[in-house]
Each structure stands twice: as C-alpha cells, then as structure tokens.
Amino acid sequence: xxxxxxxxxxxxxxxxxxxxxxxxxxxxxxxxxxxxxxxxxxxxxxxxxxxxxxxxxxxxxxxxxxxxxxxxxxxxxxxxxxxxxxxxxxxxxxxxxxxxxxxxxxxxxxxxxxxxxxxxxxxxxxxxxxxxxxxxxxxxxxxxxxxxxxxxxxxxxxxxxxxxxxxxxxxxxxxxxxxxxxxxxxxxxxxxxxxxxxxxxxxxxxxxxxxxxxxxxxxxxxxxxxxxxxxxxxxxxxxxxxxxxxxxxxxxxxxxxxxxxxxxxxxxxxxxxxxxxxxxxxxxxxxxxxxxxxxxxxxxxxxxxxxxxxxxxxxxxxxxxxxxxxxxxxxxxxxxxxxxxxxxxxxxxxxxxxxxxxxxxxxxxxxxxxxxxxxxxxxxxxxxxxxxxxxxxxxxxxxxxxxxxxxxxxxxxxxxxxxxxxxxxxxxxxxxxxxxxxxxxxxxxxxxxxxxxxxxxxxxxxxxxxxxxxxxxxxxxxxxxxxxxxxxxxxxxxxxxxxxxxxxxxxxxxxxxxxxxxxxxxxxxxxxxxxxxxxxxxxxxxxxxxxxxxxxxxxxxxxxxxxxxxxxxxxxxxxxxxxxxxxxxxxxxxxxxxxxxxxxxxxxxxxxxxxxxxxxxxxxxxxxxxxxxxxxxxxxxxxxxxxxxxxxxxxxxxxxxxxxxxxxxxxxxxxxxxx
Numbered sequence: 289x290x291x292x293x294x295x296x297x298x299x300x301x302x303x304x305x306x307x308x309x310x311x312x313x314x315x316x317x318x319x320x321x322x323x324x325x326x327x328x329x330x331x332x333x334x335x336x337x338x339x340x341x342x343x344x345x346x347x348x349x350x351x352x353x354x355x356x357x358x359x360x361x362x363x364x365x366x367x368x369x370x371x372x373x374x375x376x377x378x379x380x381x382x383x384x385x386x387x388x389x390x391x392x393x394x395x396x397x398x399x400x401x402x403x404x405x406x407x408x409x410x411x412x413x414x415x416x417x418x419x420x421x422x423x424x425x426x427x428x429x430x431x432x433x434x435x436x437x438x439x440x441x442x443x444x445x446x447x448x449x450x451x452x453x454x455x456x457x458x459x460x461x462x463x464x465x466x467x468x469x470x471x472x473x474x475x476x477x478x479x480x481x482x483x484x485x486x487x488x489x490x491x492x493x494x495x496x497x498x499x500x501x502x503x504x505x506x507x508x509x510x511x512x513x514x515x516x517x518x519x520x521x522x523x524x525x526x527x528x529x530x531x532x533x534x535x536x537x538x539x540x541x542x543x544x545x546x547x548x549x550x551x552x553x554x555x556x557x558x559x560x561x562x563x564x565x566x567x568x569x570x571x572x573x574x575x576x577x578x579x580x581x582x583x584x585x586x587x588x589x590x591x592x593x594x595x596x597x598x599x600x601x602x603x604x605x606x607x608x609x610x611x612x613x614x615x616x617x618x619x620x621x622x623x624x625x626x627x628x629x630x631x632x633x634x635x636x637x638x639x640x641x642x643x644x645x646x647x648x649x650x651x652x653x654x655x656x657x658x659x660x661x662x663x664x665x666x667x668x669x670x671x672x673x674x675x676x677x678x679x680x681x682x683x684x685x686x687x688x689x690x691x692x693x694x695x696x697x698x699x700x701x702x703x704x705x706x707x708x709x710x711x712x713x714x715x716x717x718x719x720x721x722x723x724x725x726x727x728x729x730x731x732x733x734x735x736x737x738x739x740x741x742x743x744x745x746x747x748x749x750x751x752x753x754x755x756x757x758x759x760x761x762x763x764x765x766x767x768x769x770x771x772x773x774x775x776x777x778x779x780x781x782x783x784x785x786x787x788x789x790x791x792x793x794x795x796x797x798x799x800x801x802x803x804x805x806x807x808x809x810x811x812x813x814x815x816x817x818x819x820x821x822x823x824x825x826x827x828x829x830x831x832x833x834x835x836x837x838x839x840x841x842x843x844x845x846x847x848x849x850x851x852x853x854x855x856x857x858x859x860x861x862x863x864x865x866x867x868x869x870x871x872x873x874x875x876x877x878x879x880x881x882x883x884x885x886x887x888x889x890x891x892x893x894x895x896x897x898x899x900x901x902x903x904x905x906x907x908x909x910x911x912x913x914x915x916x917x918x919x920x921x922x923x924x925x926x927x928x929x930x931x932x933x934x935x936x937x938x939x940x941x942x943x944x945x946x947x948x949x950x951x952x953x954x955x956x957x958x959x960x961x962x963x
Contacts, residue, residue, distance in 0.1 A: 323411055324380040327543050327900040327909075329353040332366070334389035338419035341521035342387050345530040348832050350544030350886065350918045352893050352900075354383070358393060366400040371407040381411040384902070385537035390420040391512060409509040416513045416537050422480025426514045427505035435480040435499045440517055442467035443475075443492050445501055445525070451489030454504075455532035458869040458941035460862075463490060465517075465525045468823070475525070477501065477517025486514070490529070502529065504536070513537065524823075527830035528864060531941060535920070541907060541961065543900055545918040545945035548865070549872045550829045551836035551879070552854065553609045553706065553739070553759060554844060556766070558617025558631055559650055560586035561842040564767045566776045569790070571767045575659035587769035587842040588620065591629035597844055598637045600851060604858050607873055609836070610634070610641045611706050614692035615648035638698045642875060645705045647685040648692070653677050653712035654723045666719055674719075682712065682729035690733070704876050705730065706739030706759070706838075713740055713751065727752025737880040742835055748883045757880045760828055760837045763821045764853060769846035771813035778817055779806040814852060822856035829861060829871070834879045869941040885947055888915045907959040909948065916947040917957060924962030927951070933960060 329346055331353050333339045346353045356363050364370055372381050386404060394401045408415055422428040422435050431437045443465040447456045465475050479499035482488050485507045488500035505512045513536050519526040531546055562573040563585040572580030589597075601607055621628040634641075647653070655666035656675040666674045686705060693700050707713070712726040730738060735754050742758035749756050768774045783789030784802045793802035807816045825837055843850035861871060892898050892915045900909040900917070911917045919936075920943050926933035929951050936959055937946035948957045 321378055322904040324375060324378050325384050325411065325413075325902045326380065326382050327352065327538075327541070327902065327907075328383055329385045329387060329537065329542075330371075330383035331355045331387045332389065332393060333357045334393055335359060336389055336419065336518075337520040338515070338518055339387060339389050341519055341526050341530070342416065342418055342533060344521040345534055346544070349534065349546040350889055350893070351534060351538075351542050352544075352898065353387075358389075367403045368407070371403060372411070378903070379411075380901075381407070381413060384413065384539075384542070386413060386415045387418060387537070388415060389418050391417045391426050391514070405508075405510065414511045414513065414537050414539065416533060417515060419477075419515055419518050422478040422499075422516050424483060426512065426516075427483050427486030427503070427507065428480030428500060428514070428516070429483060431478055431480055431499075433481060434494065434497055435478065436494045437478045438476065439473050440465045440475040440477050441473060445490050445492040448488050448491055450487050451502075451532075454487075454489060455536035456489055456529065458531065458866055459528060460864050460866050462864065463525055463528050466523050475517060475519065475523065480516065489532075522827060522831075524827070524830065527827070535943065538920075540920070540922045540943055541902055542920050543898070543909070543918060545920050545940075545947075546832040547834070547872045547940060548829050548832070548861070548869060549834040549874065549879070550606075550825075550857065550861075551609060551873055551876070552762075552850075553611050553644070553836050553838040553876075554841055554850075555611045555646060555706070555838055556616075556650065556708075556841045557589075557610045557612040557634070557646070558620070559613040559841070560588040560616070560620055561766050561840055563587050563769065564765070564773050564777050566773070569780050575664065576662050587767075587845050589630050589841050589845045591633040593845050593848065594630050594633035594637065596848065598640050601640060604854070606854070606858060606871075608641055609644055609876070611644045611646035611838075612689070612693070612698075613646050613648065613650045613708070614689050616650050618692075619649070635696050635698065638696070643693060643698050643700045644876065645686060645689050645693075645700055645702070647705075647708050648688040649685065650708035651677070651685065651711075652709065653682050653685070653707050653726065654715060654719050664718060676723045676725055677712070679725040679728045679732070682723070682725060683732045686729065686733040686735065701875065701877055702734050703736040704739075705733075705735045705737070706876075710739065710741045710744075713738070713745070713756070716744070722751060727754070730754045737877050739836075739838075739876060748880070748887060755880055755884055757876050757883065758835050760825075760835050762825065762837050762839050762850075762853065763817070764839050764843050764849055766840035766842055768849065769842050771847050771849060772809055774817060774849055775807050775809045775812040778812070779803070779809070813849065818852045818856060821853050822860070825853065825857050826860060829857065834872075834874070834882045836876060836879060868939070885916055885918075889918060902961075905961040905963060907957075907961060909957040909959075910955065911949075916949045918945065919948045919957065919959070920945040921959055922962055926960045928954075928958035928960065930954070 329351060331343050333355050392401045420426055422431050445463040447459050447461050479492060479494055479501055481499050486503050486505045488503040490502035491498040491500045501517055502515050505514050562571045564571050565583060568579055570577035572583040617631050657664045658667045669675055690702055712723045714721050731753055737757050738751055738754050740756040740758050742760045746758050765774060765777055768777055780790050782793055782803045783806050784794050785791040787806055793800040839850050892912050897912045909917045909919060921936055923944055925936040925944055927936040930953055937944035950956055
C-alpha cells in the first residue's frame with residue numbers, strides 16, 4: 289500500500305517536463321527512411337513493486353529488456369545517444385517501449401525526461417506509467433472532482449468498451465481487486481475522471497458515475513498508459529492486465545509469448561492410498577506413525593467415482609491426466625475377491641483421459657530406506673557405500689506398467705514418467721543425489737520427461753538424457769477422503785500447539801504461518817481451504833506457468849475433495865477471460881518441451897545473442913542456431929517462406945504467437961505485419 293500524502297508530494301515534484309529540443313541522429317534529415325525499432329523494452333526502476341511486477345511479466349514471457357535502476361550511482365545517463373543511433377545509414381530506436389515508475393521519475397526540468405520525451409515523439413514509442421496519481425498531468429481530473437483515493441480491496445472494476453476493443457479484449461470484462469483478508473489492506477490507488485486526450489480502459493463505480501484506473505493519455509505526439517493503483521506481480525488484478533499492458537506497450541509486436549496453462553495429474557490411479565488418523569494425528573502404515581500398527585485404513589476410488597470423473601470432465605470440458613500403478617491395482621484386486629469394478633470402469637472410459645506411467649507398484653526408487661530411524665536414512669553396505677535400487681528393478685517397474693496398459697488398449701506416451709513420490713530423484717537431506725541407476729533405466733525405456741516436485745526443484749534439469757518437468761503439489765492431501773479429514777489434518781499442520789496443532793508453523797515461521805484459530809472441522813474445508821487452494825492454483829494459471837498440478841486418486845473418492853477446488857478454478861477463470869484465451873490443458877511432454885525452449889531462449893537473451901527489430905511492417909528475428917524464438921504479432925501477420933508466405937503462429941488472446949525458427953535456407957525469421 290502507498291501512503292496518499294507521500295504520493296501527492298511525489299506527484300507535485302514530478303510534474304511532466306516540457307518538451308525540449310534534443311537532437312536525434314539523422315531523424316529529421318532522413319524522414320523518408322523508416323527507422324529500425326529494436327524489439328527490446330527499457331525499464332526505469334525505482335525499486336517499487338509496480339515496476340517490478342511489469343518487469344516480471346517481461347522476464348517470464350521472454351520479452352528482452354534493459355533495466356536502469358534509479359538508485360544506482362553507476363547507472364547510465366538516459367540521453368539521446370543512450371536511446372538511439374544509426375545502423376547501416378538508418379536511424380535506430382534501441383527500445384520499442386519505455387516503462388517508468390510514474391510519468392516523470394527524474395524531477396521537473398530533467399534533461400533525462402526531456403530526452404525520453406523527444407525520443408518517444410520522434411520514433412512513436414509508447415510509455416507505461418507503472419503507478420501514478422490522478423491529476424491533469426496524466427489526463428485525469430483530481431480525485432476531489434468525481435474521483436476517489438484510498439483502499440481498493442474488493443473493488444469491482446470493469447474493462448471499458450475501448451479497453452475491450454483495444455489492449456484488454458482478451459478479458460471477459462470484470463477485474464475484481466483481491467480482498468483476501470479483512471485485516472490486511474491489499475491495494476491502494478486513485479480513480480479519476482478522464483479529461484481531453486485520455487481514453488479509459490479500466491474503470492470502477494464512484495458515487496453515481498465511474499472513474500478510471502487504467503487508460504491511455506495521448507498528448508504532444510506521445511502516448512502513455514496511465515495506471516493509478518499500486519500492485520505487485522502476484523495480485524490477480526495485475527495478472528489479468530499484465531498481458532494487455534505488454535501488448536499495448538509494444539504495439540502488439542514483441543519477442544516472448546504467453547498462455548494460461550492448467551493441467552492436473554491424478555497420481556496413484558488403481559492403487560489405494562493410506563488414510564489419516566484423527567486420533568493419532570498421523571497416517572497408520574507410514575513408518576513415522578507411532579501407535580498406528582493394526583489401525584491401517586485405505587482410500588480407493590469406486591466404480592461410481594470413476595463414472596463421476598468421466599461425467600465431470602465432460603461437463604467442465606477439461607481432461608485429467610491419470611497417473612497409474614497397475615501392479616498395485618492388481619494386488620488390491622487379488623486381496624479383494626478378484627473383482628475390481630473401478631478399474632474396469634476406468635479402462636472402459638480409457639479414451640476420455642490422458643494416461644501416464646507412475647510405475648507398476650509404486651515402490652521407492654531411490655536408496656534402500658532404513659525406516660528404523662526417524663527420519664529414515666539410506667542403508668549402506670559393508671564398505672560404507674549407499675545401497676540403491678538397481679537399474680534392472682527400476683526398468684521393470686517402468687516396462688511392466690506400460691505393458692499392462694498396452695494390453696488393455698490404454699494409450700500412453702512412453703517418453704513420460706512420474707515415479708512414486710518422485711523417488712529416484714535426489715531427496716534432501718537423506719539422498720542428496722539422484723539414484724545413479726535411474727538415468728540408465730529411463731534410457732532403457734525411452735523416457736525423456738520425468739516428473740519432479742516443484743516445491744523441491746522448481747527448475748528443469750537433466751537426468752541423464754531425460755529432463756525433469758516440475759509439478760505443483762496441490763494442498764489437497766493424499767491421505768484424506770473426506771472434507772472432515774482434510775480439515776483435521778490441515779488444523780494439525782497449520783495451528784499452534786496452544787490450539788492443539790503440531791506447532792510446525794511455529795517452528796518454521798519463515799515458510800509457514802499459523803492459523804489464528806483452527807478452521808471449523810465440518811465446514812472448514814469448503815469455506816477456508818478450497819478458496820485458498822483455488823486462489824493459489826489460479827495464480828499459477830495466470831502467470832504463464834505451464835507446470836502441471838498434482839493430486840491423488842483418493843481426492844476423487846468418498847467426498848471427492850478435489851472437485852470443489854477445480855470447479856472454482858475453472859469457473860473463475862472462464863468468467864474472467866474471453867473465449868479467445870482458453871485454458872491450455874496440455875500433456876507433460878508438451879510442458880517439458882516448453883520449459884526447455886524457454887531455458888534456451890533465456891540463455892540466448894542473457895548472452896546478447898538475439899537480434900530482433902522492426903522496420904515499417906517487416907520484422908526480423910535472429911537467434912543462435914537451434915534456438916527457437918518466442919514471437920507475438922497481430923492477427924494477419926504472415927511469415928516469409930522460401931517461396932511465398934504463410935499465416936504466422938497460432939491465435940491466442942487476440943494476437944498470434946509461436947516458437948519460431950528460420951525456414952529452409954533462411955538465417956532469420958522474417959515476418960510481414962498487416963498494414
């Protein structure tokens with residue numbers, strides 16, 4: 289939150305600088321020559337959360353940028369030479385857009401602001417004012433003339449008609465400001481009525497009228513996108529607008545691309561999962577559950593649960609990924625009269641799901657565990673070397689599961705694998721390195737994509753010839769089948785000892801916050817846990833994060849605890865976005881490819897090995913050999929082929945984008961923009 293009086297003082301000191309005459313190399317003399325506009329953004333950073341949010345959007349979507357930190361003594365001076373020069377006799381703008389903390393962060397009469405003003409005017413470059421106040425200097429009336437300043441938590445803002453036909457057309461219309469806690473102010477800002485030259489893109493009701501929160505101020509041959517509320521990169525109101533801010537800034541042509549991804553992996557399909565015990569506050573069957581011997585209980589889907597899953601998918605137009613342990617299912621079947629209606633139902637509906645190998649019987653594929661101690665340790669041989677599951681045993685777990693599926697007509701992509709508990713991969717602190725036999729077993733079975741736990745390893749990495757695909761764990765527990773069990777375990781983990789909890793939150797204040805009081809054991813799951821977990825998942829969806837989420841088959845059984853979370857995510861998303869921006873529900877392999885392409889692109893950008901620019905309606909992109917470039921362009925853009933042209937990219941959120949590489953016998957990507 290930003291103090292209102294401080295903002296008013298800052299605004300008075302940062303009045304817009306008058307346009308000054310600043311020489312630009314050869315622009316006047318070569319007016320007939322279209323300038324070269326490099327596809328890079330200049331970010332002037334004051335250390336505030338609003339500039340950081342826009343910077344994060346640029347970074348996370350692959351848009352190259354240069355950041356100038358205002359507080360740094362050694363920062364470059366922003367002058368005409370810093371902003372432009374001449375290349376091959378053609379005037380060059382080094383930046384296609386400028387992000388400022390506000391309309392003039394340098395101070396009244398600043399030569400740097402005058403240089404930026406002249407640069408933007410000469411080359412038609414746009415400017416984003418990341419956070420400013422409502423006043424005539426940005427095209428708005430003062431807030432005391434039909435406006436408002438103050439806390440914005442829960443404000444029901446809406447995209448205007450101009451916003452829908454302009455940069456925010458991918459939104460459904462409503463932009464609700466977060467209000468996650470009545471105890472904590474979450475957003476502060478200003479709403480002002482537009483003056484001449486200002487077009488409002490986002491507004492909200494004030495009294496009997498409406499006032500603007502985001503809009504375009506066109507004046508003196510320049511365009512500014514004016515944002516009059518504070519935000520950070522995680523808040524939903526910013527996440528909804530972030531795509532449009534970048535598209536407006538770059539006039540719809542930029543490196544980088546963005547999608548809204550959501551995939552859900554259901555682990556342990558066909559296997560039973562152990563159940564939480566409310567009296568013991570642990571899970572009998574787990575080696576660490578003292579007193580749990582003889583009290584083991586399991587949770588497993590029924591045929592009715594399988595039927596419901598298929599029906600739910602159809603009703604929500606969303607496909608689940610079924611990660612299966614066929615051998616564990618066969619063991620359950622043998623122990624239960626040789627009949628398994630649930631498996632029969634899922635196999636009958638096999639074409640309705642995506643299937644993925646989760647190993648045959650879900651063993652721990654890492655070191656041989658010694659569970660006589662808590663926490664467990666890795667067993668060692670007589671020579672003191674750690675004992676690991678063998679390559680042959682790991683390979684058999686992968687192979688047997690695939691073969692079982694193939695025999696029943698279940699289609700799997702054999703390049704994908706998620707091991708039980710992500711085992712075989714390093715598990716700190718007990719097993720600080722991968723099982724050395726894992727990479728070979730993956731290669732034996734053609735596995736190229738291995739699921740990992742994003743909470744432990746958020747970055748993709750190599751395991752032999754395979755690459756990991758980090759997965760987000762959802763806070764819907766594997767060892768609970770009912771809402772009451774979920775609330776009970778949640779209370780145990782997240783309440784203090786004084787409230788009957790474990791005190792884990794007290795012992796780890798840096799990573800966990802204690803609940804002020806336990807949630808209601810009967811209603812707490814639906815009233816408290818579901819909204820919180822849905823909000824977390826939706827935050828990933830809106831952040832261009834392709835990593836899948838994972839849960840367990842137990843969450844589709846009994847009270848079917850997963851569905852309220854998924855319903856809230858899907859329904860909220862589809863209410864916020866237009867049909868032009870559908871959720872991307874893709875396979876783990878596709879996510880792995882996406883992450884590997886991003887890593888290669890980010891490396892090329894960091895090493896300054898990318899050259900990209902626009903001259904008139906022609907766009908040229910050059911990247912290192914083998915590196916594909918993410919490119920976004922307007923509808924109607926064509927890609928140059930060896931002979932002729934073709935439609936560029938795929939449509940998403942009102943633009944077209946893709947990972948692009950040069951065509952046959954070409955050294956660069958060449959695009960032709962619509963006139």
